[in-house]
Amino acid sequence: MCGIAGIVRDAxxxxxxxxxxxxxxxxRHRGPDGYGFYVSPRAxxxxxxxxxxxxxxxxxxxxxxxxxxxxxYNGEIYNxxxxxxxxxxxxxxxxxxxxxxxxxxxxxxxxSAMFERxxxxxxxxxxxxxxxxxxxxxxxxxVRPLFYAEHDGTLVFGSEAKALFASGxxxxxxxxxxxxxxxxxxxxxAPRTVFAGVRQLEPGCWARWADGRLAVHRFSAFxxxxxxxxxxxALETLDGILRSSVALRMRADVPVGGYLSGGLDSSVTCALAxxxxxxxxxxxxxxxxxxxxxxxxxxRLVAGQLRSVHAIQPIGQDEIGAVFxxxxxxxETPLVRTAPAPMYLLAKLTRGxxxxxxxxxxxSDELFLGYDLYKETLVxxxxxxxxxSAWRPRLFDRLYPxxxxxxxxxxxxxxxxxxxxxxxxxxxxxxxxxLTSRIKDFYSADVRAGLAGADVVQELRExxxxxxxxxxxxxxxxxxxxxxxxxxxxxxSQGDRMAMAHGVEGRYPFLDPRLxxxxxxxxxxxLLRGLREKDLLRRWAKSVVPxxxxxxxxxxxxxxxxxxxFGRATPAYVDERLGEDAVRxxxxxxxxxxxxxxxxxxxxxxxxxxxxxxxxxxxxxxxxHQQFFAEAAVPPPLPAARADVVLRAADDPALExxxxxxxx
Numbered sequence: 192m193c194g195i196a197g198i199v200r201d202a203x204x205x206x207x208x209x210x211x212x213x214x215x216x217x218x219r220h221r222g223p224d225g226y227g228f229y230v231s232p233r234a235x236x237x238x239x240x241x242x243x244x245x246x247x248x249x250x251x252x253x254x255x256x257x258x259x260x261x262x263x264y265n266g267e268i269y270n271x272x273x274x275x276x277x278x279x280x281x282x283x284x285x286x287x288x289x290x291x292x293x294x295x296x297x298x299x300x301x302x303s304a305m306f307e308r309x310x311x312x313x314x315x316x317x318x319x320x321x322x323x324x325x326x327x328x329x330x331x332x333x334v335r336p337l338f339y340a341e342h343d344g345t346l347v348f349g350s351e352a353k354a355l356f357a358s359g360x361x362x363x364x365x366x367x368x369x370x371x372x373x374x375x376x377x378x379x380x381a382p383r384t385v386f387a388g389v390r391q392l393e394p395g396c397w398a399r400w401a402d403g404r405l406a407v408h409r410f411s412a413f414x415x416x417x418x419x420x421x422x423x424x425a426l427e428t429l430d431g432i433l434r435s436s437v438a439l440r441m442r443a444d445v446p447v448g449g450y451l452s453g454g455l456d457s458s459v460t461c462a463l464a465x466x467x468x469x470x471x472x473x474x475x476x477x478x479x480x481x482x483x484x485x486x487x488x489x490x491r492l493v494a495g496q497l498r499s500v501h502a503i504q505p506i507g508q509d510e511i512g513a514v515f516x517x518x519x520x521x522x523e524t525p526l527v528r529t530a531p532a533p534m535y536l537l538a539k540l541t542r543g544x545x546x547x548x549x550x551x552x553x554x555s556d557e558l559f560l561g562y563d564l565y566k567e568t569l570v571x572x573x574x575x576x577x578x579x580s581a582w583r584p585r586l587f588d589r590l591y592p593x594x595x596x597x598x599x600x601x602x603x604x605x606x607x608x609x610x611x612x613x614x615x616x617x618x619x620x621x622x623x624x625x626l627t628s629r630i631k632d633f634y635s636a637d638v639r640a641g642l643a644g645a646d647v648v649q650e651l652r653e654x655x656x657x658x659x660x661x662x663x664x665x666x667x668x669x670x671x672x673x674x675x676x677x678x679x680x681x682x683x684s685q686g687d688r689m690a691m692a693h694g695v696e697g698r699y700p701f702l703d704p705r706l707x708x709x710x711x712x713x714x715x716x717x718l719l720r721g722l723r724e725k726d727l728l729r730r731w732a733k734s735v736v737p738x739x740x741x742x743x744x745x746x747x748x749x750x751x752x753x754x755x756x757f758g759r760a761t762p763a764y765v766d767e768r769l770g771e772d773a774v775r776x777x778x779x780x781x782x783x784x785x786x787x788x789x790x791x792x793x794x795x796x797x798x799x800x801x802x803x804x805x806x807x808x809x810x811x812x813x814x815x816h817q818q819f820f821a822e823a824a825v826p827p828p829l830p831a832a833r834a835d836v837v838l839r840a841a842d843d844p845a846l847e848x849x850x851x852x853x854x855x
Contacts, residue, residue, distance in 0.1 A: 193251070194218030194239040194691075195263040195337075196354040197316045199325045201344035201403035206235030210358045212828035215239050217357035218350055219829060220521075221265070223694045226829050227251055227836025229261050234318050234325070237354075238263040238836075239829070241694050243443050243548055244271075245289035250835045253291050256284070259321050260295050261838070265350055266313030266335050267698070268293060269439035274308060298326065303397060306410035310439065310704060314392070316348055320840075324401040331411040332554070332702045333381070333394030333678030336687060340389050344403040351688075352389050352523050356819070357826060361389065363819050367641045370779070373525050374630040374808060375647050378679025382407075385524050385815075394678050411704070413673060414658060414711065415666030421717045421727075428709060429731050436703035437463040440550055447698075448473035448546040450537065451501070452748060453489030455725065456552025456561075458736040460700055464550050465497040474499040475541045475549065477533045480507045484749055492737055504540040506533050511755035512762045516814050521692040522684040523819070525812035527627060527804045530750045534689040542693040549690070553681060554701035557672050558710050559725040560665060560718040561745065563590050567607065568619040568668050569719070575613050584608060589722065616652055616659060619668035620675070624648060629801045630808040633780045633788070651675070665715040752803040756810065757792045768813035777816040780809055 196214035198206045211228050215237040219226075222239025229236040229252040238251040244267070254261045268274065271290035274297060279285070283296045290311075297305040298317060312334035317326040327348060329337045339348040340361045347355050355361040369385035372378070379385050381393040392398060395411035422428070441447050441464060449461040451474040465472040474494055478487040487503070494501035511532040518532045519525070541549055556562045567590055574583045584604040611621030634642075659667060682699075690697045710718065713727070720726040724745060732741055751758070756765045767773060769789050774782045791797040792806050818824070831837050 193241050193265045194221030194350045194354070195265045195314065195316055196237040196349035196358075197235060197263060197318075197325070197347070198358060198360065199234045199318070199346045199348075199400055201233075203232035205232050206230055208235070208831055209828065210360065211235045211237040212831060213357040213359065213826070214349060214354040215829040216826040217354045219826070220694060221350060221691045225250055225835040227834050227838075228831055229254075229263070229318075229836075229838040229840075231320075231840035233323060234261075236261060236263040236316060236318065240835070241547060241691075241696060243267070243445055243696060245287050246444050248287040249289035249291055251291060252836060252838060253287075253289075253295065254838065255295050255299065256286065258840075259319070260299065261318040261320065262291060262295055262315055264291050264294060264313065264315035264317075266311055266315065266330065267440075267442075267696075268309055268311035268313065269442060270308075270310040272442070303408065303410065306397060312699070312702070314350065322401065324399055326397060326399055327392055327405075328397040328410075329392045329394055331395045331704055331707075332673070332682065332699075334682050334687065334697075334699060334702065336683060337392040338384065338389055339392065339405070341405060342388070346400045346405060352384065352386050353819075353826070355389060356823070363823060364388070365779075365816070365820065367638060368645055368647060370525065370638075370812070371631070371642055371645065372647045374527070375624055375628050376651075376675040376679070377527050377627065378676070378684065379524065380647075380651065380675060380679060386819075412656065413670055413707070415662045415669065416712055417663060417666060418712055418714055421714055425713065425717065425727060426731050429727060432703065432706050432709060433459070433700065433731075434463060434467075436700040436706060437550065438467050439703075440698040440700050441467050443548050445548060446470065446473065446546055447548045447550065448475060448541060448544075449499070450474070450541075450549050450551045450697075451476045451490055451493060451499070452552070453486035453493060453740065454552065454743075454746065454748075455728065455732065455736065455740060456555035456701065458489075458493045458552075458740045459555075459728070459732055460550045460552045461493065461497060461499065462735045463700070465499060472497060472499040473544060473546050474501045475504070475537055475544070475546075476501070477504045477506050477537050479533075479750070480505075481751060481754075484751070486746060489740055489743065492739055496737055502540055502544055504533075504536050506536060506750070508751050508755045508758035509760060510536060511751060512758075512760075512765070515755070515762075515811075516764060516818070517692070518689070519811050519814040520818050521688045523688070523815075524684060525808055525815050526684060527630065527808045527811075528750070529752050529755050529807055530748060531685045531689050532755070533750050534685055535692055538690045538693040538695040541695050547694055548696045548698060550698050550700060551686075552701060553686060553697070554677070554699050555725070555728070557669060557677050558701055558707055559728050560669060560715065561724045562672065562747070563724075563745070564619065564623065564672070565665055565668055565719055566590055566722050566724065567622065568664055569722075571607055571610075571618070572613075572664060574608055578608075616655055616667065617648065617671065619664065620671050626800055627804060630805050633784045633805060633809060635778055635781050637778050638780075663715055665719065666711075669711075753792050753797050753806050756806065757795075761793075764814070765810060768817065769810060773813060773817075777813055777821070779812055779816060785809055 225240040314335035314337035364387040369379040
């Protein structure tokens, strides 16, 4: 993985190398192994490299042999070896062993039709000097980020928003609608961001910048055309896809490790990786002081079976509080949970162990219907069919067993039964949306006025795909989970940003497009059978993971929230950022309401979901405001004099279509 950035102009007015040096400096954590630049009168590209494939010859920006195409690329195309063979059969010649060069030739050979062939996680900017256009693209699931801003005939883009601000061409200002989406869905929904004037390319999209305009196109969309009957060869098909997916994601010129939580998904991933690795697999996990959150026994069980070289990062309340400001700076958004903080510390442990590529189990819950939210949706529907039933609502007490100390009783059941109408297309997600939206009770009068008339939840309803109404309840829920939570939060704030803060690349075998295509066409009862989640995966995994992992109740990954800031000690920044003067200056929240929440947290009375989310949301938003607006720091630039690659174009003419890198 790497960091990319660029500036492209409609007119040949020049791109300052100093701007690119600053943009690269802002992304240095994403690519600590090298960096490079391309400069012409119309365009400038920057790249910071995390070298994983073709370490000797894979430096970027990279061009085709005659210079017609120039690319800055962040990602991995896992099937690049197979694609290269296809391209060589068409007459293309290669100078490197990198997947970067495969992308260049794939665009030249197939144009936008190449996207249907790519199995990978990627974001890139590709300058086509034959017509002066720029191609931007982002993978199907949104594993890799890509931000951009347009102004006065100029497009500025980068892997992170901080690179855009470092260019000196994009001012940093909050977007209240983006903030409102965070406090509704846990993340701003692409293409919106939490920064005014800054957009993010949607997952599964590519865009072409030409003549001062950006035209966005979709190359991949989710669909849930469920069959009535499970195919007889379902387990055999699943076996082939999972083993192939892991094998493809083991391709690297550096060792590949694994994150091991002790749950089913990471255990499956690490078991298949260990079988495919020529060396003892390196595995990494976090443990917590709080026994309700700790999964160390299951981690040791799996690590022992795999005979992996296992490393553990113990995490207490103090550790989360200590790193939380850095977590927010890398996430570039307010948060509603502290869960990214342990992932930040886990990535630090991993990189400290000389591993910079890890496989993780992310994506399995979305594809195999593993979250309790899916069970909750079925139980809510079941209860609404007999609204007068006294016993049906008691099924809610069987959900979320890991929250036994926080839930139960009539109020708990009524919350689920009254959270949204039965015909609401967002039916499955309204309990989460309503609970998260309680953070908005703390908004300042100015923020309320700025959001007057806006309704981001209704925007989501109006933005659903045409086929949404034809899908089952669980198909709709799965789509909403992919669309609102996976890309914006799990793969970003908790995934890419925390890993790449330490130069660690996460790879996700469950997010193979072949696996989604297979599972989305199965009957949902193959995935969620009654209240047993991931039924198909569990049936398949019997011979892969220990019974203790296979049969254990699901325990989602969580971390301490209020206790991380008002436990044994309170970090100084907490009182500073949540103090009355700081809250008033930022202008996001009401100082009196904030002070009341802080008093409850300090006294130990804030124990429910609402107050835990509110505390994390308010504190992270205050830190975000400080870091990006009130006291924004300027990162040191990366000097071109020390770059691995500096490509310069004396002029920027439109080149004739050429047999660039292709035999005549």
